[in-house]
Amino acid sequence: MLTKRIIPCLDVDDGYVVKGIRFQDIRKVGNAVKLGARYAQQGADELVFLDITATTERRQTLVSLVQKVAREIFIPFTVGGGIRKLKDMERLLKSGADKVAINTAAVKRPALIKEAAKSFGSQFVVLSIDAKKSGHQSWIVTTHGGRRKTNRDALDWALKAESLGAGEIMLNIIDADGTTQGYDLEATRQFSQRLKIPVIASGGAGNLNDIFQVLTKGKADAALAASIFHYGTYTVKQVKQYLKKRGVAIRI
Amino acid sequence: MNALEHIGARPILTRSSNMIRRAAKVIFPGVGAFGTGMKILRKKHLDTLIKQICLDGKPFLGICLGMQLLFESSEEAPHTRGLSIFKGVAKRFRVRKVPHMGWNKVEVMNKTPLFQGLNKNFFTYFVHSYYINAKDKTTLIGRTQYGGQFASVVATGNCYGVQFHPERSGENGLRILENFVKRC
Numbered sequence: 001m002l003t004k005r006i007i008p009c010l011d012v013d014d015g016y017v018v019k020g021i022r023f024q025d026i027r028k029v030g031n032a033v034k035l036g037a038r039y040a041q042q043g044a045d046e047l048v049f050l051d052i053t054a055t056t057e058r059r060q061t062l063v064s065l066v067q068k069v070a071r072e073i074f075i076p077f078t079v080g081g082g083i084r085k086l087k088d089m090e091r092l093l094k095s096g097a098d099k100v101a102i103n104t105a106a107v108k109r110p111a112l113i114k115e116a117a118k119s120f121g122s123q124f125v126v127l128s129i130d131a132k133k134s135g136h137q138s139w140i141v142t143t144h145g146g147r148r149k150t151n152r153d154a155l156d157w158a159l160k161a162e163s164l165g166a167g168e169i170m171l172n173i174i175d176a177d178g179t180t181q182g183y184d185l186e187a188t189r190q191f192s193q194r195l196k197i198p199v200i201a202s203g204g205a206g207n208l209n210d211i212f213q214v215l216t217k218g219k220a221d222a223a224l225a226a227s228i229f230h231y232g233t234y235t236v237k238q239v240k241q242y243l244k245k246r247g248v249a250i251r252i
Numbered sequence: 253m254n255a256l257e258h259i260g261a262r263p264i265l266t267r268s269s270n271m272i273r274r275a276a277k278v279i280f281p282g283v284g285a286f287g288t289g290m291k292i293l294r295k296k297h298l299d300t301l302i303k304q305i306c307l308d309g310k311p312f313l314g315i316c317l318g319m320q321l322l323f324e325s326s327e328e329a330p331h332t333r334g335l336s337i338f339k340g341v342a343k344r345f346r347v348r349k350v351p352h353m354g355w356n357k358v359e360v361m362n363k364t365p366l367f368q369g370l371n372k373n374f375f376t377y378f379v380h381s382y383y384i385n386a387k388d389k390t391t392l393i394g395r396t397q398y399g400g401q402f403a404s405v406v407a408t409g410n411c412y413g414v415q416f417h418p419e420r421s422g423e424n425g426l427r428i429l430e431n432f433v434k435r436c
Contacts, residue, residue, distance in 0.1 A: 002352065003356065074254075075377070098420065
């Protein structure tokens, strides 16, 4: 049977993985390709590389990163981070990326999702949503790394993206400070039940039980995690063994 | 291509009939749609070439859509005929979440050099919305469960088809590619 996916997420600045709360205490963890390869070797099901390079050379650094990853890592990987145009997506896919994640650019111009799905195929297009709680059982879409609020309902947006051809939804629930607090089980569950495409839960797992809950109660198809791996709190193997012991369908 | 180079093979990416005819082995990856795929093959006369290659016993590996095109037809393109090297058709998954995307187990049904060194059940990465119902059970060498059981690996002579992506299936996938290159 299809297993739940554990996906380490690597924030990359100029080829290096960085860790730390957004804009504070940023520290280099290691070479992105090497770290990615290590996670793959430990049993990661997929990888996500998010480009946070602030310079204008971003496009080229991301393409080189993708080329390097494709040469050494043989599990699926997604790239994202400031991707705005169809041409950029095409270049990244041609360089070896399996999927491309878009966020703000799609909110600004939803037709981008349709165009990308038509040009490359839905399976290559991931819509990443940063959503903030805005009332009872409703969440609102934010952009620009969570710094700007819109007046779009996040679930409606996800459903719209699905109808436009998005292949997967990456759902990141952020709190008042724009930082992630952990998975939001209620949000994930609602999105997973309404959508026919996979939902990847994102949001800073604190511990093993968090991941267990989001994949079971939250009904997510996959769990994204960063600090828990980068800080060395748990290895991918430990997370998977824990989940398997608790009865989750996991690839070990 | 990266995966093949990684295991030490020297792959050439080509559309040329001549290159394909002269090659020692042929891998036919496929991403996209059945209808368009067959249209392009017919246009370049690669359809007859592929049939000939498989008949001649040259090692051939079809991946994902590349495997589905080896069959008779697909619900995805109702009026298009496939290569019909294998008997059976491709049907759309009638499961809640489509496509079938992620890691799933291949259950080995028959021994083959392609599976050398792998367990009786091994994980590989799938991304597809249509699945194969193989009519001739002797060609079914690997099956997988999603909704019901579907053919994940087929073979006839030296012609193989895998529904999953070996180049994205970590160590198991690399092993399969290596087996195809070195043992088939």
